[in-house]
Amino acid sequence: MKSPKITIDRLAIRLQGVTDDSAHTLVAGLGEELLVRLAEYQSLFTPDKVINIDSINLGNIKSTNGQNSHHLKSAITSAVTQAIVQEIGDR
Secondary structure (H helix, E strand, O other): OOOOEEEEEEEEEEEEOOOHHHHHHHHOOHHHHHHHHHHHHHHHOOOOOEEEEEEEEEEEEEOOOOOOHHHHHHHHHHHHHHHHHHHHHOO
């Protein structure tokens, strides 16, 4: 059985208050976390569905003092998940 496929050509995130090294660490493994989050929306996906998204622009995401990388990564994952779900819903 085929699995759904999502392709995002461009994902734009502007992180404020985050070092370059921290930014790279934050986006590492983002795909795996997205799979977990998107599994909550299984009803939107048929087994052979192919979704091509040209661009997702999350704008600025600002790190606040005391916000650890886990919380920031969770916020990014949530924002990307919602953008994908919205894109699917708009079709």
